[in-house]
Amino acid sequence: MLLLQISSDNAVSSPANASGPDGLVLVGDLMVVTAYILVAGTLFYLAVRQKTQERKVVLALFGVTAIMGGALHSLNFWGNDNDEGLFLVLRLVFGVIALVTTGLLIKAVPGVLAIPSPAQLQKTNEELREQIAERERTQVALRQVQQELEQRVQERSARAITATRELEREVENRKRAEKQLISKNYELVKKNADLDDFVYYASRDLRAPVLNVSGLVEALREELPPDNPEFNQLFARLDDSVSSIHRKLHNITEVSRIQRPVKEEELSMVSFEQVLELARETLAEPLNIAEANLHADFSAAPEVFFSRDNLLSLLTNLISNAIKFRDAQRPLQIFLSTRHEDHYVVLTVRDNGIGMDLSQYGQHLFSLFRRFHDHVEGSGVGLYIIKRIMDNNRGKVEVESVLGEGTTFLLYFVNREQ
Amino acid sequence: MKKLKGIMLIDDDDTNNFLNQRLLSRMQITDKIKEFRNGKHALDYLHHLSEGDMDAASAEYFKPSLILLDINMPVMNGFEFLGMFEKLDPEFRQDMVLALLSTSEHSQDTERAAAKNIAYLTKPLTAQKVQSLLDNYFPENGA
Incomplete structure (x- = not known):
């Protein structure tokens, strides 16, 4: 459009040789040329100052078009008819350049438009800044959450450590208690043994x-004269007392002896036979008094370890x-025998005495100092000793009894025959 | 019955010595009885006798033909005495009979005594026990 204007201007002001009004036309042309040059200078200056390539090109192209406009007007100053042909050629050349430049301009416009304006840039910038701020806020929040988590983890591990320490302390305490218990137990065992020894x-x-x-x-x-009834009565009582002390001492010695572990x-x-002979000697007097008959048969198992x-x-x-528990109505018969049963040697001692009601006394039969009869001399030690000896040697005792018929004791010895 | 040359009683229990001395005196089996309170004193006496340190003429000193020895004694007990006694001159001790005395019978003690062929008597000592001892060990003195 500018070019067309220029062209029309040129067409209007083509008679350059005119003076008077022609002079005014020249002044006008001069002003237009000056204006064109100023515009072109400004455009080039702007082009130089631009940072983006596309704007440089567009401004430079505008500058070139302005120069072309200025150049066409300045041709009027050379109003020489001789050079009519050259002017025409120059006008054509300038026109072509302007047109080409404009074509290039049109092509360059989309590129320039693609470049965001400072306002857009600023807006984008602000948006970006907003986003950054948003992210920073998010980050702060995240950090806070992370810190909280870390704190919680620390608290938990602290709690876990405390719990572990408490557990360790507890274990330590229990160990100490256990040690104390063991040493107390040892002490007790020792005291017990000492007491037994004593x-x-x-x-x-x-x-x-x-x-x-x-x-x-x-x-x-x-030393005293005999046949003194007074003395005799006193001596009888003395004898009774002394023999009672004897018997009780013997029982206590026996009970304490069997508490001591048997040495290897x-x-x-x-041999059952030999030991029975010794027992017979020890009990010679009471056996005589009771007129007891002993029947022994140890042939099935003559010995025990x-x-x-x-x-x-x-x-x-x-x-x-x-x-002690014989039946006064009939002569006492005692049957002793041995046999093998599983891994035991079994000693059976059967009598035809008064018997007893096991359902009534059974559970206390082997208790120390328990007595179930008051008509016979007893200390309540005998059966306890039997039970203890068998227990200490991993054996066992069984009793069978029928009231009025008799009692049978079965002693089970662990068979250690080599 | 021929009397024994002498009897030695070794027991830390005075009353027991008294009772045994009384019993033996009443049985009239010897005229000489000597008491000792422990094995050490008795052994010293026998040692001096074996060395000939004693005045043989004195009635105070005599060589016993029977020694009654208590097992449980302080200073030197019956078995310790036996051990030392066996170290004396064999010729000196060949005509002496030893018998152990104890309040109660323990199979360990009776076995040790049996191994040495020494009589083992449980207290109290009675005329019957003394007589059977004499019958066993002094048959030539028999009634």
């Missing part, structure tokens, strides 16, 4: 002075038990 030695040491007393009583009886060297193969003293104690107690 009772054993005390009862054993008391035997000597008691024997002396009975010896002195005997000596006194010999005390164990050997012991046991402590000789303990087997003697068992047989003595079993036989004296049978004597």
